[in-house]
Amino acid sequence: MKQSSFRMFPMPFHSMLLFVIWLLLNNSLSAGHLLLATILAIIIPWAVSSMTTERPRIKKPMLAISYVFLVLKDIISANFSVALLVVGPLKKLSPGFVAVPLDIETELGITLLASTVSLTPGTVSAEISADQKWLYVHALHLENPEELIEEVKSRYEAPLKEIFGC
Amino acid sequence: MLDIAIQIVGLILCASLILTLYRLLVGPKLPDRILALDTMFIHGIALILLYGIAIENAIYFEAALLIAMLGFVSTSALCKYLLRGDIIE
Amino acid sequence: MNFYVEAIASAILVFGGVFLLVGSIGLARLPDVYMRLHAPTKATTLGIAGVLIASCIIQSYRQESLSISELLITLFLIITAPIAANMIAKAALHHEIDPIERTKGQELIATAKERTSPPAPEAEEGKEA
Numbered sequence: 262m263k264q265s266s267f268r269m270f271p272m273p274f275h276s277m278l279l280f281v282i283w284l285l286l287n288n289s290l291s292a293g294h295l296l297l298a299t300i301l302a303i304i305i306p307w308a309v310s311s312m313t314t315e316r317p318r319i320k321k322p323m324l325a326i327s328y329v330f331l332v333l334k335d336i337i338s339a340n341f342s343v344a345l346l347v348v349g350p351l352k353k354l355s356p357g358f359v360a361v362p363l364d365i366e367t368e369l370g371i372t373l374l375a376s377t378v379s380l381t382p383g384t385v386s387a388e389i390s391a392d393q394k395w396l397y398v399h400a401l402h403l404e405n406p407e408e409l410i411e412e413v414k415s416r417y418e419a420p421l422k423e424i425f426g427c
Numbered sequence: 428m429l430d431i432a433i434q435i436v437g438l439i440l441c442a443s444l445i446l447t448l449y450r451l452l453v454g455p456k457l458p459d460r461i462l463a464l465d466t467m468f469i470h471g472i473a474l475i476l477l478y479g480i481a482i483e484n485a486i487y488f489e490a491a492l493l494i495a496m497l498g499f500v501s502t503s504a505l506c507k508y509l510l511r512g513d514i515i516e
Numbered sequence: 517m518n519f520y521v522e523a524i525a526s527a528i529l530v531f532g533g534v535f536l537l538v539g540s541i542g543l544a545r546l547p548d549v550y551m552r553l554h555a556p557t558k559a560t561t562l563g564i565a566g567v568l569i570a571s572c573i574i575q576s577y578r579q580e581s582l583s584i585s586e587l588l589i590t591l592f593l594i595i596t597a598p599i600a601a602n603m604i605a606k607a608a609l610h611h612e613i614d615p616i617e618r619t620k621g622q623e624l625i626a627t628a629k630e631r632t633s634p635p636a637p638e639a640e641e642g643k644e645a
Binding site for chain 2: 519522523527529532534541544553556560568571574575585586588592596599600603610611
């Protein structure tokens with residue numbers, strides 16, 4: 262258990278995140294705020310560390326960063342394609358539901374995959390089966406279901422699997 | 428030039444809010460209305476930031492952050508209510 | 517204010533505004549609730565990001581120091597928008613709202629609502645529990 266072994270930073274990543282967010286919220290780098298951010302970054306993880314559940318670790322940080330940029334690029338291209346579909350003629354749109362089989366097993370991985378699918382071209386994740394093996398996706402303009410499943414699996418799921426090493 | 432841009436974006440946001448209001452009033456089902464409300468929250472954030480730019484004051488950032496958080500929480504609470512008929516389980 | 521800074525900020529601001537409008541047009545125009553989900557979740561996220569980045573640039577320039585706290589809102593919205601969309605889709609599935617008739621794969625709606633594996637054709641990949 263965590264209580265038995267005393268640690269200065271039980272959650273180093275969260276401490277860093279708290280530190281940065283406190284400075285961003287106050288939008289300043291003055292000594293007082295730096296001190297306060299340090300205190301908060303130490304105290305809050307102490308208070309909450311016993312409540313956390315085990316999380317998968319990021320095995321490949323470089324790949325994670327390139328994944329973030331891939332998603333950001335796709336968000337922008339998604340917006341242009343969706344904007345064209347929305348403003349264009351609606352009769353041509355053929356929406357559809359697709360079930361994507363999932364290979365990722367961790368909850369964080371599935372959450373990230375579902376969020377990515379929602380933010381990227383023409384797809385919104387609608388539901389996950391209770392055994393966490395299927396992701397139901399609604400597509401705004403579905404031409405070929407197999408192609409869409411293949412794209413989701415190779416473009417987003419494969420890097421996520423590699424990042425979390427599962 | 429920035430003044431003109433602010434006026435244009437203000438007009439665009441008003442038109443956009445009217446379209447959202449149309450969806451909020453017409454429905455036809457509850458999820459449509461929740462979606463319209465969620466979109467309205469985002470427009471609210473945009474309008475507040477625009478006002479902050481127009482009057483040259485950065486103090487409205489906190490208000491925008493609060494609206495973003497409240498918007499998400501209220502959307503999820505409403506959806507939870509539709510899903511389970513109960514908000515706190 | 518510097519001409520170039522003003523021009524860039526104005527362009528990003530108008531860009532964001534146009535995308536917010538596209539999101540609302542989609543919300544008003546598209547025929548069923550599942551299709552309507554697409555427009556606000558995607559277009560408004562980019563639209564608000566545009567407005568926030570413009571605000572960032574202008575406030576940084578005015579205060580003569582970097583002001584990137586607006587990025588927090590952008591980050592927050594990028595994280596929460598798909599979750600909100602997912603919950604609305606769940607609610608719509610739960611209330612058995614019918615999609616428009618030309619929707620493909622309608623047989624998946626029943627299994628999606630029950631949160632079980634999809635029916636036979638896709639299940640042959642050896643994935644069923």
